[in-house]
Amino acid sequence: LHVTLDGHGNLSGEIYRQIRRTILTGQLRPGDRLPPSRELARMLAVARATVTTAYEQLAAEGFVTSRTGSGTFVAETGVRTGRRVARTSSEGSLRPLPTWKAIKMPIVFEAPVPFDFRTGLPDASLFPHRTWRRLVSGALRSGDAASPYYGQPAGHRSLREAIARHVGISRGVEASADDVIITTGTQQALDLLARVLLAPGDLIAVEDPCYVPPPRLFRSHGARVVGVPVDDEGLVVDALPRHARVVYVTPSHQYPLGMAMTLARRSALLAWAERNNSTVIEDDYDSEFRFDGRPLEPLWTIDARGRVIYVGSFSKTMLPRLRLGFLIAPPSLMPALHTAKFMADFHTSTLEQIALARFIDDGGFARHVRKASRVYRERHAMIAETIERDFAPYLELVPSATGLHLAALARTASADDISAVAQRAAAKGVVFYPLSSLAVGAKARAGILLGYGAIAAEQIPEGMRRLRRCFGKS
């Protein structure tokens, strides 16, 4: 309990006011015990009676109760705690920069829903809990995780090496550990890149529609964000604004529509970046889950000029709450990126880095991804077949053979119609994101996104039946 006295005025009154405030703000909760009066008096260097007077006043007003022999406890006051803090911060004189008023908080996934087709969520039941516990305790036992010194900003050497090998084998990305920086998820990789590459007012092009957090992040850095349309072949390179300093793309599995960027478009994008002296950020967020055909290689592998930065995440293959991701960048950017990472948070937690490095090195990660892919492949097929069979009058499936979600475009319905469907579905326990919620510009396409990370295969048929009823009677 923190009480400060400046030695003047009514000391009992001051102790009473400060404790009362900690109760009202919720810092002290019902049932919490106040320090014994003798002890607090000693800490504050006041007479014991000064403290007991304050405690008696708190008791008289019902803030605390005293139990003889056991102490003084915060009472159930019935006052909604925390209100004062909230009111002070929203109505007080402190204000964030205007940018922060304009940026909305994206939805944070928390509550489970009965038929959960939300995108971006892996199946947590597939997470190798037992193995992970073993790896984390092993990492804890290694002196490295328990060192009193800060680690390297770029990340633990073992994980940088493991990732360099892993992306080499699985994605054909030839990189050495020195090219890798471990980040707190994709989101931090993009944050570091924005710090290093974008000045306020600079233009960054993103795909439209686009994963919601990155454009907001770029705007928070003062950048101007332009949405560039995508078609069946991916980003429409001809529509890129000439002055874009950076282009943020998802070539392997366009988020959210799901198609892969064709080789012709990839080549055009790289040539465009070279002509316009621009940087391309490639977000390869979920291509570990591949259901048929040979994956197109990442942009990074056909970039001869070093204009591409490759970003990866363990949020889909492991768990989003691990907050582990990485970026692979050309040597020219490395010193600035190391410094930016240091400025942001010194480095990502070492314990999990060591555990993950071991998991990758001993082959457990690859086995886990293969197992998860089999599970997701089945769900992917179930949803794709149902859309094509039962939703044909309403929806057209976007072909996709990767990842954790599918997209389907509305044949005739408007974006507003689809929002109404989403509302009707939510009332039946079926939750999905309308495609329009990911629009960057004013022109939103109508369609739906169906994620299958968070819904078990057994629940898919009933979820789809309920959803089908929300579209109409035919």
Ligand SMILES: Cc1ncc(COP(=O)(O)O)c(C=O)c1O
């Ligand atoms: C396009 C895209 N990139 C990256 C991520 C993962 O971000 P992070 O690694 O910050 O969890 C997601 C998650 O939904 C995504 O959709």
